[in-house]
Each structure stands twice: as structure tokens, then as C-alpha cells.
Amino acid sequence: MSQTPTSNSKSVWRSLDWFTILLYGALLAMGWMSVCGASYDFDQAGNFFDFGTRSGMQIVWIGTSLVLASVILATDDRLIESFSYLIYIGFLVVLFITPFLAHDIKGSLSWIKVGSLSIQPAEFAKFGTALCVSKVIAAFDLRMDRFRDFVVCSVLVLAPMVLIVLQKETGSALVYLSFFLMMYRYGMPGSILFTAVAAVVYFVVGIRYADVPLWEDTPTRLGECCVLLLIHLFSVGLMLVYTALRMPAFKVLAYGLLALLLAVGTDRYALPFDIAYVQWGVMAGMMLYLLYLSLRERLLRYLYIAFFAIGSVGFFYSANHVLTEVLEPHQQMRIRVLLGLEDDPRGAGYNVIQAKIAIGSGGLEGKGFLNGTQTKLKYVPEQDTDFIFCTVGEEEGFIGSATVLLLFLLLILRLIHVAERQPHAFGRVYGYCVMSIFLFHVFINVGMVLGLTPVIGIPLPFFSYGGSSLWGFTILLFILLRIDASRGRLSR
Amino acid sequence: MKEASQKHYQLQKRKYVIGGIATIIILVYIARLFFLQLMSEDFKQNADSNAFLKRVQFPARGTIVDRNGKLLVYNQPAYDIMVVMAEQAGIDTADICRTLGITPAQYERRMTEIKDRRRNPGYSPYTQQLFMNQLSADEISSFQEKMFLFPGFYVQKRTIRQYQYPYAAHVLGDVGEVGPEDLENDDYYRRGDYIGTQGVERSYEKVLRGVKGTEIMLRDARGRIKGHYQNGKFDQPPVPGRNLTLSLDVELQALGERLMTGKKGSIVAIEPATGEVLCMVSSPTYDPRMTVGRQRGKNHLLLSRDPDKPLLNRAIMGQYPPGSTFKTSQALTFLQEHVITPSTAYPCSHGFHFRGLTVGCHGHGSPLPLVPAIGTSCNGYFCWGLYNMFGNRKKYPTVSDAMTRWKDYMVSMGFGYKLGIDLPGEKRGLIPNAEFYNNAYRGSWNALTVISISIGQGEVNLTPLQIANLGATIANRGYYVVPHVVKDIQGEQLDTLYTRKHRTMVDRVHYETVVQGMRRAVLDGTCRRANTPMYEVCGKTGTAQNPHGQDHSVFMGFAPMEHPQIAICVYVENGLWGATYGVPIGALMMEQYINGKLSPESEEQAKIYSGKYLITPIHYVANPNIQ
Structure with a gap:
């Protein structure tokens, strides 16, 4: 099955992994409903499409994400691959200068303003890093059981991580640890x-x-x-x-x-x-x-x-x-709060308690769309961003929230399947990067809401309100789908 | 090759490990959801109660006492009336108006205000909105009796500030409703919360405020409260704010405010060894009780419209020419830079005359050395000193270099920058540098151009706090501790900023010389009226020229000469000579602090001076009816 580049655009649609796209669509839809529920005011009365509201803005982010996805699918994956290094280096530079340009949002220096938009470069640097790591591993045939190769790979992953820590966004930085799961798949000793x-x-x-x-x-x-x-x-x-x-x-x-x-x-x-x-x-x-x-x-x-x-x-x-x-007491405090150990009533501990009450009140079937009182009366802080899963739990109950988790599990298993079927190392490695990042986000975010993992502020993919994270996840996923669509092509 | 493919096969198996990890995580989470949502004990309870009501419990704010433990600021209960629009129906408006003592027109206006989203952005008909605030216990009691008639109305208990004395309004500051900026910057605050807005209430807000608590109540479908959720397991009691001990002596503060009646200006007294501010008077002043209660807004308008600006804390925000008190800092600089020695004598024939420039002076012996020059406050001496310093081309290649050196000395004495007192709004004053004059004179200037800075005129500006701190530095013979008004914080160490010694660039031996000069001024110079057999006073007057009117009267001093207990600055705007107001007021203040009381003769003096008015005195006191 050999194809010429000109016939590519047609075959992309035919060989696209529609199952993943279906999952993507389902998660986006449920995510939007949750943002509606979380940001809804009792008397706002159904104006979900009003751009003054969070739910209206989220529509804009979803729309632009779909445009982004189409653009990526229309691009030749070899072009994306060849720009991998450049994209990575570009993001390192942006990450480096971000703290100098950033305006302080609640202690974090990770947001920069482009026109009237606030953008968080750390959310996008993930796909840059994934591309670069995949390209390096494929081009130099690195094997993670060789010490030197392992170090090279780790340095590529740790560089953006350090820069993000400097922006005081420890949560986003920790996401980069997920790359080690990919490295495990490609030979990093299990003992590590x-x-x-x-x-x-x-x-x-x-x-x-x-x-x-x-x-x-x-x-x-x-x-x-x-x-x-x-x-x-x-x-x-x-x-x-x-x-x-x-x-x-x-x-x-x-x-x-x-x-x-x-x-x-x-x-x-x-x-x-x-x-x-x-x-x-x-x-x-x-x-x-x-x-x-x-x-x-x-x-x-x-x-x-x-x-x-x-x-x-x-x-x-x-x-x-x-x-x-x-450690000094205030440093200790910071670590304890980061781990979610400190029951600082307005800090981490407060969030977790409120989240548990909200979820617990959902019961089997939930209170129904827009009927959550806990999230509605703004008891749960960050209810439409990091703690969005509360709204799912409260309004959709056990049935809804378990469904969401199963959808995520399906997506992750599907990503493993997609990654494994790639004929080229670049695609395989990239696939595992994407899957690991999604797994880490779901693991930490939902775990935090359920009070099982430390409180680390990272978004739940496709659910948390915000343009940067939604765009970031969409780009990450659709580059994989674009690579996957050309898997029939034998020579690169 | 075989080994490689076997390896490959081994790694291939890892996809199951990874898939397994993901599956286990999700299954564990689903199990957790199962327990949280279906098995927890309150699941059945929740079946018939479909809402929680979260009630905020406000903590008591920390109290404030003076250095001798006298209570200055405490809390008193007040009541806010809240309304939930969606719940209020079928109310007898006339009845509620009668009970609250308002007119139906006021009632309607308030209701419209609440519903107006532009004025009340946090409005929701389902949550409690503020209807009337800060009612006293008396006012609320009749309302509470009839509350069952007014569904949708609630009473929220708060505490408001109350003041034991009518003094120190500028230092104590006040508490008001939180503004949009603080709401934005600090997650702790919600609309309608109170926050310190001025004085120590502002600078120690985080200490004083405590931590809000929450009660989570269960409500049934009709909104009736059924009790605490899970018997209060998730309730958090409020943590009361911590108490502050000020370094102020309220008796001294009271005397200072009395003496400054009818005058504009400021008195700052500092305990030299510790930097503790003993009193901080800014006149005209007002009764801090005016800032609490429902008259707050009206009173604030009244105060802000007064052309004499009673709201301004002149002690740290007023920037004045220091006049001759500044000469002490010049003597120290010249001595350290070897421009002069204590025995250097300069001529002065009714002033400094050079190349057509004249800085006038009064009659005294000539030529004279340093100590009598300080004692008689000779202008000529210090002009010559600055001229010789700035003209020394061997030591300083250009006049700019000399200027920079001079500026460094001034900065080391705490001038030109904020000292860092623990009060909001401190001003830095002005110490000009070479760049300043380069811009002002396009690079063409010399020692004669700037000669008036040597006598504390011209461009130099200091706050009364900086002048008092100069006194404290001289009393300490060469160091100061950053002045501060809070002596102790309950359960917390004072910031090291307020315990560390700042050394100036001048050696102790030179300070002794200047102390001799200030002693001479009290014994037979410009401050003779401050002399007393009780203890050895050192002082320096200033008569700051004021192009806009009458000169300002300044006094800077400390006592006793050895082991000083108090350093002081008195600044009376338009008070003419330093000796007219500055010296006698300073003398009375030092006596009050060192002896703990005034002698009968001094009490007579105090009566005389508190009755001398330079402006029409307005006594801003709180309306006693609403207290």
C-alpha cells in the first residue's frame, strides 16, 4: 500500500482513528456540561452561550480547538516531525522568558498576555517536548537501558520541567515526570x-x-x-x-x-x-x-x-x-501544603473537604444537570478548573462520574493500542508520551479531588475550564492521530 | 540477533504492565467513588435534605494595647441585617420600616441598590445580601423579636472596633469594608468582609484578622435548618486574631495631642536604644471612634473635606525642610570627611558672604569653633563647611563626586528613603543628588549653588519621623534601629528589621562632639528654655524658611544626655522660631515621659501652649448618640 504525498489528504480521513475522535468528542461534550454546571448562577437562566460567561467562553475554546485539530490533520506529519527540534527549542526560550513577562496570578508567574488573551506556555510545551524526545529517540536509535541514552532523554525532559518550576507552577512541572513511563516502555529498567x-x-x-x-x-x-x-x-x-x-x-x-x-x-x-x-x-x-x-x-x-x-x-x-x-518552618509548610497535608482551612485542606462533601452528596444518580448546590453556591474553590470533577460527581452522581473515568480509561488503552501499531519509532514513542501525559493528569487531578493524591493544581483534560489547557491537549492528541493516519506509509 | 529480538519481546510485554497500571488506577478511583457516593453514612441522610448552608463565622480581631498594657482598641458586637431576596415575600413593609427606624422610601432605595448588579456585582437572589450594617445590640433586639414576621431576613453577628481613648487615630488606623484590589489579591476575603485600611490595622492586618471559620448546616427543601452536617465534623471554628502591643505611651500621646491643639504639625518621640516610637502626633487629628458605626461614611467625608487635612499623618507623610536641626548631620559629615576638626573655626559676620552670595545669620561671636557654632546655630559656619567640602578638588575630582559622597552620608543617616516604619503610606523625603542638580541646572552648578542644603533649606526635605530618628541616632552616638510602633506581636517574633542596628558612616567620637554642641544649645544657646535641673537635655532648634508663609518652628532633642530615654522631634507649621513652639513643647514632652508626669509649673505651661492657636481648632469627636 504505497501512497504518493498528493493522495495523502484523502487517505487521512479514511485511515483516521475515528474511535479516539469519538472518545475525544464525548469527553469534550461532558466537559462542557460540567463547566456549565460549575460556573452557572441560579439566575443566569440558560445563557450558556453568552460569551460573558465561562460556559460561553468554553464554547469558544472548544470551537478553536476543533479548528486547530483540522489544521493539524491537514498538515503533513513529516513536516511536523521535521520541525520537532525547532518547536522544542522555541518552547524552551518562551518558557525561559515567561516569568519576566508574566503578571502574577495568585503567586504563579506562568501566564503571559498576547493581546487580550492570557496564555500559559507550560500547557503547550508538553507537546513540544514529546515531539523532540520522540524524534531524538527515533533518529539516534536510543535505548533506555543504556545509561548514556537514558541520561540524554532525561535531560530533554527535565529542562522544561526546571523552567516551569521557576514559574512557580510546580504542578505543571511534575507532569513531565510522566515521560518516565514512556521510557519504561522503551527499556528503562523496571527497578528505576x-x-x-x-x-x-x-x-x-x-x-x-x-x-x-x-x-x-x-x-x-x-x-x-x-x-x-x-x-x-x-x-x-x-x-x-x-x-x-x-x-x-x-x-x-x-x-x-x-x-x-x-x-x-x-x-x-x-x-x-x-x-x-x-x-x-x-x-x-x-x-x-x-x-x-x-x-x-x-x-x-x-x-x-x-x-x-x-x-x-x-x-x-x-x-x-x-x-x-x-528545613525552615515556612519551607516545611510549603511542602506539607503541596502534599495536601496541611489542613489550612482556606488552603489545600479546605478544598479537599469541600470536594468530598460535594461528591458525596451526588449519590447514585446525582442531582441532575445544573442542580448541584455545593458547586453552585461556590463552596468548592477552583470549581470549574482544577476541581471540576466535583461538579461531575455532584450533578451526575456515581453513574456519571464512573462513566467519565471509564471513558478516560478507554482513551488511554486506545492510545496504547495506537502507539503500538506505529511502524516507525517516532510515532511509537510519541504515542506513549501522549498516553503517559493523559494518564498522569487523570491520575493526579481525579485523585486529588477524591482525596487520594496530594493537591497538585493541574487540569483534568477536556473538562477543566481554560483555553490553554484545552488547546494543549488537543494539539497533543491530534498530532498523534495525524501520525497514525499515515501508518500505512512504509518509507519515511 | 536472537537476544535482541528476545529483548524486544520482553519490552513488548511492558504494554500490558502500563495498561494494567492505568486500569488499576481507574478501578481504585471508581471504588473510592463508590464508597464516597453510595456507602458513606450521610448518603441516606442526604436523601431528604437537599442543600447545605455554609455559614461563615467571623473571628474576633486582635486587641491593641499600649506599651504599659493599657487597652487601646477592643471589639464590640454589632449586627448586620441580611436579606435573601428569593425568600422574602408577603412582608409588611411598613412594619419592618417602623421596627428598624427607616422610611419606606429608604427601604425601597436599599432594595433597588441590592438588586442593581452594577453596584452589587455579587448579587444573587438565593444568597444573603447585606441590608443594613453595624446595628448595636439595642437596635437589633426589637428587630429580632419580630423576625419571624419577616421571612428572608437574617441577622449576622459581627464585631466592630471600639476605642478606649480618643487619641492616636493615625497610628491605630481603622477597619473598613474590603475593596476590589484586596479582593483580587487575597483569596481570604469575600465581598463585605472587613479589612484594616489605615495605620497598624492595615500593616498588621494578617496578625489581627485571625482566620474565618465555617459551619456547614443541613437545610431541607423548604430552607429550614436541620442542624449541623455530620454533627459538625466538617465545621471549622474561627481562630481569633492575635493581639498587638504598641510601643506608644498613651499618656505621652495624649499630652502631645493636647499641646498641638490648634496647630498644624507633628511630634514624634523615639526610644533611641530600641527604635520604639513612644508617641506619634499629627495635628490636626480626630477621634478614632469616628471611624466606626454607621456614621463612618459621613465622618470620613467631613474629615476629607477639611482643608487642614486631619486625615494626613504628617509624622510620616509630611515632607518639610528640616531647617537648622539638619546642621548636626552636616557637622558629623564634615568631621568624618576631615573637612573640619572640632577646633576648626570659621568667621561669621551676620552671615556667610562670598562672591556676592549672602546667607544671613544672627549676632554672635566670630570666628567660632564647632561646639558653639551648633549651640548658636550659626549659618555661616556650616556654609563654610559645605563650601570647603565641595570645593576640595584634591579629595573629590568633581563637584558631582563630592555631592555623591555627601549624599551617601545622608542616606546612611536614614534620609532620602523610607525608613521602613510599620505603618502604611510613609514618604521618603528628598535628599538631592548630583543628577538632580545636573538636571535642574543643566550641569552648571557648584558648591555655592547648593549651599543652602548645609542649613537644611533648599531642596532638602525630611519627614518629622526622619528628624526624630536623627535625634535618636545622635543619642545612640552613631546608630539607629528602624523606628516602629509595634513592640510585641502575640505568638510571633518582631521582624529583624526592627531589632537590627543600622550604623551610619560616622564614627562614635564625632557624635560625642555633636552631642556637646547640642548640650551647649540647651545650656546657653537657642534651646535655653528646655534646660532643667532634673536631667541633662540636649537639643537643636530649627527655623525652617517657608516661602509660602510664616516660618516653621522645629525642635529636635533627646534626654538624658547619658543613657538617653527619649529622642524627639517637634514640628509646628508656621510656628516662627524654633524657640517659639518647638522648644517648650519638646521640653514638656520629655518631662512627661522621663518623670511620668508634669510638675505643677509645667502643667501651667502646658495649659498655656495648648491654648495658643495658629489655626481654628476643630474638635473632631464621635457623635455620642450612636455609641
Whole structure:
């Protein structure tokens, strides 16, 4: 099936992935309804198309996004690919100068004014970075299991991230971490991903429950206890995955849990004491056993697992120490607020409580379109941007919000499928970049509204009000669809 | 090759891992939704109650006491009447008007105002709108008895400020409704909230305001309140504001305001060692109680229309020529730059005469060295000093270099820039620099052109606070702490800005010489009236020439000479000689602070001076009927 460039424009429509576009359309429509609900005033009475209102403006953003999408589909994907580096470098320059031009919006220096429009370059830099990373990986045949290649790739991703942190938009910057999921697909050792996730989990769990006692009248802290248990379980998991012998892993698991159970029982019903002492004992025992195993089986992997466990314990206690002893109180506060740990009534904690009340009040079927009282009376801050999922939960209930989540899951799985079927490395890598970015946004945004992840202010794709983010996601998605439409072309 | 393809196959499998991660995340979220929406205990409760009512609870604002713990500002309850338009129907308008003491026309006008979106952008018929504000407990009680007759009307309890004394209005400032700018910049505020607008109420707003609380109430379909949501689990009690201790001494402040009756000007007193402001008088002044209650708007209009500008805090916003008080700073500069030594003597025959330029002076011995020159406030001496400094081409290649050097000294003494006092609206005064004169004279100027800056005239302008701070710096022999009016903040350290010592560019030994000069002025110079056997006073008068009218009377001094407790600046606009008003008022203030009271003779003096009027005194007091 060879095609000449002239016949391309026709075949684009035929080979377009209409399933993804259907999902895109469905999400856009539900998103717009939510913006209507979130920004609706009781007596505004149906003027959703009035450009003075948020819902009216969102129509403008949706319209312009569709125009953008058509323009992208009409462009030759090879042209887009060849401009990848230029686009990336252009965005680095824009990101660099943004803080100097920006006007301060609630402490963030990420918005610049173009005419009467306020634009957030950080939302667009994502597709630039995705293009550039894909192009570099494809052109130089980089493999993420080679250290040098991995470093090159990481630098490309971290550069815009640092620039965005300088704009005091930590949330948008963290999105770039999603590129590591793509790198995992292309060979980054799973242990790196696993270690990074483990570190984040230790940190968040450890800090969040640092001062919470396991129950009344015990010196045991819930955070410390949980993290030590997690290290124990992770180590057992690693033994099961990376070594051939099953028995030792089960032994470590069984003896460790038994000791913990005894300790918990004693603490609860007999003599209250700090369970962490017992857990340290379990750790020490596990280390010695791993050392013994590595000598007996002459297998270094046991030693690595021991290192992992020691490193994890060290990381947990030093992170704790740095947070509570080394950092100034106001810096501590900032981290705690960023993690959503501080119950500052008008800050993060307030938002999460209000969000939970709003969602909880939705019930099974919701209160119906425009009938949400929680979001309507402006109890939920940022209700049409970062906390838009509240409106979905309140007005559409469990049925509606679960549907939205399933649609997102479908989109993400479809993107994996689309990425995997690309004949060229550029398209494959780009596809995974897009998918990872969407996954990260949904993971953090919905998780934050549900009180499961830290409060990090990033938009929910296609739902949150705002031109910059909607345009950004549309460009990101439609470049992939354009590349995908030419997948039949063999030579590039 | 085989290994590579196996590797490829291995990686191929990772798509399932990634897909699995995404699926698990979404499933966990759906499970969470399930628990939040379908399993939580209040799900059934919510079935019959379809709305929440969030009530804001306003915290009590922090109180303010003076340096001796005397209560200055506290809170008193006040009541706002709120109305929900959609709920008010079938009300007997005549009855409600009678109960509230308003006319039906006023009632209708207020209702129209509320519904007018241009004037009330936050309007919604479903939320509470302000109908009448700041009613007293007496006024509200009859309304509350009949409230069941007026559906849609609510009473919101607030606290408003109340003042123990009629003094220090400029320092205390006031509290008013939050404006559009603060609404924009700070998420904390909602329309109709109160915010400090002037004085320490403004600069310590975040300390004083506390944190608002919220109550989440359940409401049924007819709007009746059924109780706290989940028994108040999500309620947040308000956190009261924290208290402030001012450095002001209210007795001293009271005397200062009394002495300045019928005069325009300012008195600033500072404790030299700490930079604490002991009193800050700006005259004419007004009773701070005028800024609370429903008369607030009317009173504000009255005050802002007075041509004598009682709202202006002259102590930090008035920029005046310092006159001869400035000579002390010149003596210090000349000594440090080796232009003069304490024994250098300059001639003065009724002034400074040179190349046709004359700066007049009064009769005294000639030639004379520095200490008597300060004592008699000799103009000629300081003109010669500046001329010799600016003319020294060996030390300063150009006159601009000399000017820049001179300016650096002035800036190190706290002039030319805001000192950074913890009050809003401070002005910086003016210390000219070389560029200033280059622009003014197109580059053609020399020491003679600018000679009048040496005697505190010409372009130089200082605020009374800066003059008092000069006194404090001399009292400290070479350093100052940035003056501040707040001594203690409950539960918080004072900013290090207000504890750090700023050294000037002049050595301590030169300060001793100037202190001798200021002592001489009190013993047998221009400030003789400030002399007292009780303690050793040092002082310097100023008679600032005023092209628009009568000269200004200035006094800067401190006491006692060793271990000074108070440094002071008195500035009386159009008060003629420094000795006419500045010296006697300064002397009385120092006596009050150091002795804690005035002697009977001094009390007589105070009566005389408080009765001398330069302008028609208007006593701005709050209307007692509404208190």
C-alpha cells in the first residue's frame, strides 16, 4: 500500500482513528456540561452561550480547538516531525522568558498576555517536548537501558520541567515526570520506576501519617509503621520476581508478619510499646538472611534486594529528618501544603473537604444537570478548573462520574493500542508520551479531588475550564492521530 | 540477533504492565467513588435534605494595647441585617420600616441598590445580601423579636472596633469594608468582609484578622435548618486574631495631642536604644471612634473635606525642610570627611558672604569653633563647611563626586528613603543628588549653588519621623534601629528589621562632639528654655524658611544626655522660631515621659501652649448618640 504525498489528504480521513475522535468528542461534550454546571448562577437562566460567561467562553475554546485539530490533520506529519527540534527549542526560550513577562496570578508567574488573551506556555510545551524526545529517540536509535541514552532523554525532559518550576507552577512541572513511563516502555529498567514509585510512597505515607498514632495510648506512629511494613513487603515482592527460589521469600514474609502480629497484639492488649522496634528487628533479620542467601546461592541479586531495603529505610528516615529538622518552618509548610497535608482551612485542606462533601452528596444518580448546590453556591474553590470533577460527581452522581473515568480509561488503552501499531519509532514513542501525559493528569487531578493524591493544581483534560489547557491537549492528541493516519506509509 | 529480538519481546510485554497500571488506577478511583457516593453514612441522610448552608463565622480581631498594657482598641458586637431576596415575600413593609427606624422610601432605595448588579456585582437572589450594617445590640433586639414576621431576613453577628481613648487615630488606623484590589489579591476575603485600611490595622492586618471559620448546616427543601452536617465534623471554628502591643505611651500621646491643639504639625518621640516610637502626633487629628458605626461614611467625608487635612499623618507623610536641626548631620559629615576638626573655626559676620552670595545669620561671636557654632546655630559656619567640602578638588575630582559622597552620608543617616516604619503610606523625603542638580541646572552648578542644603533649606526635605530618628541616632552616638510602633506581636517574633542596628558612616567620637554642641544649645544657646535641673537635655532648634508663609518652628532633642530615654522631634507649621513652639513643647514632652508626669509649673505651661492657636481648632469627636 504505497501512497504518493498528493493522495495523502484523502487517505487521512479514511485511515483516521475515528474511535479516539469519538472518545475525544464525548469527553469534550461532558466537559462542557460540567463547566456549565460549575460556573452557572441560579439566575443566569440558560445563557450558556453568552460569551460573558465561562460556559460561553468554553464554547469558544472548544470551537478553536476543533479548528486547530483540522489544521493539524491537514498538515503533513513529516513536516511536523521535521520541525520537532525547532518547536522544542522555541518552547524552551518562551518558557525561559515567561516569568519576566508574566503578571502574577495568585503567586504563579506562568501566564503571559498576547493581546487580550492570557496564555500559559507550560500547557503547550508538553507537546513540544514529546515531539523532540520522540524524534531524538527515533533518529539516534536510543535505548533506555543504556545509561548514556537514558541520561540524554532525561535531560530533554527535565529542562522544561526546571523552567516551569521557576514559574512557580510546580504542578505543571511534575507532569513531565510522566515521560518516565514512556521510557519504561522503551527499556528503562523496571527497578528505576519501581524505586521511584516506592520513594514517593514512603515519603507521602511517612509524612502524612507521621504524627498519627496507630491507636490511642501507643507510642507507635502509623506512618513509620506502614512504611516499614511496605519495605518488608516490597522486598518480598522483589525476591519473588527476581530470584528463582520461592521458599525463602515466603519464609521472610511469614516470619515477618508473625512477628508484626505478635507485636501489634502486645501493643494493643498488653503493654503499649513502639512497634517500630520489632520491625527494625525484622529488617535486621531479613538483611542477615539475604546476606546468607547470596553467599549460599552465589547470587548477587539477594545482595541487591538487601541494598534496596537498607536504602529504603535510610531514605525514609533521612527524608523525615530533612523535613522536620533541616528545613525552615515556612519551607516545611510549603511542602506539607503541596502534599495536601496541611489542613489550612482556606488552603489545600479546605478544598479537599469541600470536594468530598460535594461528591458525596451526588449519590447514585446525582442531582441532575445544573442542580448541584455545593458547586453552585461556590463552596468548592477552583470549581470549574482544577476541581471540576466535583461538579461531575455532584450533578451526575456515581453513574456519571464512573462513566467519565471509564471513558478516560478507554482513551488511554486506545492510545496504547495506537502507539503500538506505529511502524516507525517516532510515532511509537510519541504515542506513549501522549498516553503517559493523559494518564498522569487523570491520575493526579481525579485523585486529588477524591482525596487520594496530594493537591497538585493541574487540569483534568477536556473538562477543566481554560483555553490553554484545552488547546494543549488537543494539539497533543491530534498530532498523534495525524501520525497514525499515515501508518500505512512504509518509507519515511 | 536472537537476544535482541528476545529483548524486544520482553519490552513488548511492558504494554500490558502500563495498561494494567492505568486500569488499576481507574478501578481504585471508581471504588473510592463508590464508597464516597453510595456507602458513606450521610448518603441516606442526604436523601431528604437537599442543600447545605455554609455559614461563615467571623473571628474576633486582635486587641491593641499600649506599651504599659493599657487597652487601646477592643471589639464590640454589632449586627448586620441580611436579606435573601428569593425568600422574602408577603412582608409588611411598613412594619419592618417602623421596627428598624427607616422610611419606606429608604427601604425601597436599599432594595433597588441590592438588586442593581452594577453596584452589587455579587448579587444573587438565593444568597444573603447585606441590608443594613453595624446595628448595636439595642437596635437589633426589637428587630429580632419580630423576625419571624419577616421571612428572608437574617441577622449576622459581627464585631466592630471600639476605642478606649480618643487619641492616636493615625497610628491605630481603622477597619473598613474590603475593596476590589484586596479582593483580587487575597483569596481570604469575600465581598463585605472587613479589612484594616489605615495605620497598624492595615500593616498588621494578617496578625489581627485571625482566620474565618465555617459551619456547614443541613437545610431541607423548604430552607429550614436541620442542624449541623455530620454533627459538625466538617465545621471549622474561627481562630481569633492575635493581639498587638504598641510601643506608644498613651499618656505621652495624649499630652502631645493636647499641646498641638490648634496647630498644624507633628511630634514624634523615639526610644533611641530600641527604635520604639513612644508617641506619634499629627495635628490636626480626630477621634478614632469616628471611624466606626454607621456614621463612618459621613465622618470620613467631613474629615476629607477639611482643608487642614486631619486625615494626613504628617509624622510620616509630611515632607518639610528640616531647617537648622539638619546642621548636626552636616557637622558629623564634615568631621568624618576631615573637612573640619572640632577646633576648626570659621568667621561669621551676620552671615556667610562670598562672591556676592549672602546667607544671613544672627549676632554672635566670630570666628567660632564647632561646639558653639551648633549651640548658636550659626549659618555661616556650616556654609563654610559645605563650601570647603565641595570645593576640595584634591579629595573629590568633581563637584558631582563630592555631592555623591555627601549624599551617601545622608542616606546612611536614614534620609532620602523610607525608613521602613510599620505603618502604611510613609514618604521618603528628598535628599538631592548630583543628577538632580545636573538636571535642574543643566550641569552648571557648584558648591555655592547648593549651599543652602548645609542649613537644611533648599531642596532638602525630611519627614518629622526622619528628624526624630536623627535625634535618636545622635543619642545612640552613631546608630539607629528602624523606628516602629509595634513592640510585641502575640505568638510571633518582631521582624529583624526592627531589632537590627543600622550604623551610619560616622564614627562614635564625632557624635560625642555633636552631642556637646547640642548640650551647649540647651545650656546657653537657642534651646535655653528646655534646660532643667532634673536631667541633662540636649537639643537643636530649627527655623525652617517657608516661602509660602510664616516660618516653621522645629525642635529636635533627646534626654538624658547619658543613657538617653527619649529622642524627639517637634514640628509646628508656621510656628516662627524654633524657640517659639518647638522648644517648650519638646521640653514638656520629655518631662512627661522621663518623670511620668508634669510638675505643677509645667502643667501651667502646658495649659498655656495648648491654648495658643495658629489655626481654628476643630474638635473632631464621635457623635455620642450612636455609641
